[in-house]
Amino acid sequence: MNDNKSAASGTKFSGADATTDLRLVAARKRLAESRGQEDAIEGLREIVANFLGSEEIGLLRVDQTTAALQVFWSFGIDTEKYDLLLALGDAGRERVMGGECHVELAARDRSGAMAKVQAFVPIRMANQTVAILAILRLLPQKHSFDGSDMELFKLLSNEAAMPLFGANGHSKPATDEHLTDERLTDEPGMRA
Amino acid sequence: MAKKILVVDDSKTALMMEREILEKRTNYQCVTAADGQEAVEKAQQEHPDLVLMDVVMPRMNGFEACKMMRQQASTREIPIVLVTTRSEESYMEAGFQSGCNDYITKPVDGAELVALLQSYLGE
Numbered sequence: 001m002n003d004n005k006s007a008a009s010g011t012k013f014s015g016a017d018a019t020t021d022l023r024l025v026a027a028r029k030r031l032a033e034s035r036g037q038e039d040a041i042e043g044l045r046e047i048v049a050n051f052l053g054s055e056e057i058g059l060l061r062v063d064q065t066t067a068a069l070q071v072f073w074s075f076g077i078d079t080e081k082y083d084l085l086l087a088l089g090d091a092g093r094e095r096v097m098g099g100e101c102h103v104e105l106a107a108r109d110r111s112g113a114m115a116k117v118q119a120f121v122p123i124r125m126a127n128q129t130v131a132i133l134a135i136l137r138l139l140p141q142k143h144s145f146d147g148s149d150m151e152l153f154k155l156l157s158n159e160a161a162m163p164l165f166g167a168n169g170h171s172k173p174a175t176d177e178h179l180t181d182e183r184l185t186d187e188p189g190m191r192a
Numbered sequence: 193m194a195k196k197i198l199v200v201d202d203s204k205t206a207l208m209m210e211r212e213i214l215e216k217r218t219n220y221q222c223v224t225a226a227d228g229q230e231a232v233e234k235a236q237q238e239h240p241d242l243v244l245m246d247v248v249m250p251r252m253n254g255f256e257a258c259k260m261m262r263q264q265a266s267t268r269e270i271p272i273v274l275v276t277t278r279s280e281e282s283y284m285e286a287g288f289q290s291g292c293n294d295y296i297t298k299p300v301d302g303a304e305l306v307a308l309l310q311s312y313l314g315e
Contacts, residue, residue: 026208046205
């Protein structure tokens with residue numbers, strides 16, 4: 001069992017100072033030019049893979065009536081075996097629903113091994129969290145998230161909802177199998 | 193005359209990013225292709241000074257495209273830099289065996305990329 005929860009942080013988005021960050025320019029442009037939901041999801045996958053260094057990504061949809069969370073789309077995660085809600089946890093869920101980014105920073109577990117870095121980013125529309133972007137295991141050459149990654153989280157939080165879900169933010173979950181790529185992952189959200 | 197770089201990636205996002213880096217931080221001219229097959233064709237037509245190419249792509253991947261360019265007289269000498277998410281040594285070795293000159297991993301650091309390109313093309 002690891003204790004990486006102790007390294008978790010709730011990151012308030014403030015003080016944008018990365019307007020020159022070319023990643024932000026490209027990410028904004030990609031989202032804005034998305035043609036429909038499927039293309040927007042592909043854009044999101046590309047942004048996370050190319051700019052944030054992860055190929056294990058999930059998108060949870062928030063039911064605006066019941067506040068229940070449901071897996072909407074995933075890539076590189078076997079959602080039958082890995083429970084994104086368990087990985088998010090109650091504290092994380094509270095943060096993200098309140099508009100904060102929940103980041104599990106690099107930490108060592110009791111055996112001395114590095115625990116997984118992961119992030120949960122609220123996708124916001126009209127001051128509400130309408131979905132949660134889960135970014136799990138990072139590529140080996142990417143060790144952690146930095147300040148410019150936080151700026152990118154902020155951009156996704158503020159600008160991804162419209163291309164993903166349209167103006168009212170209420171499109172139905174995608175059920176097509178091609179939207180879910182299955183690959184195994186491990187700990188800490190692994191189902192028993 | 194501006195040096196020309198052929199940027200190859202099936203990801204629109206990666207192409208946008210690499211184009212932004214080249215246009216905003218260098219004087220290099222940028223042409224693009226969306227897969228290895230198109231890259232081989234564009235390399236013959238455009239005679240770029242360098243090819244910056246993703247590995248995992250539809251139709252023809254970066255390794256195959258690299259091999260094809262090395263087999264053709266008109267593209268044999270063009271420096272090729274492969275860009276990929278994979279950092280394993282065996283994967284890099286496969287890249288060098290396909291004939292690439294250099295290898296850079298994603299996420300791409302803009303300053304690192306510019307420095308690498310300048311090492312081949314000058315400023």
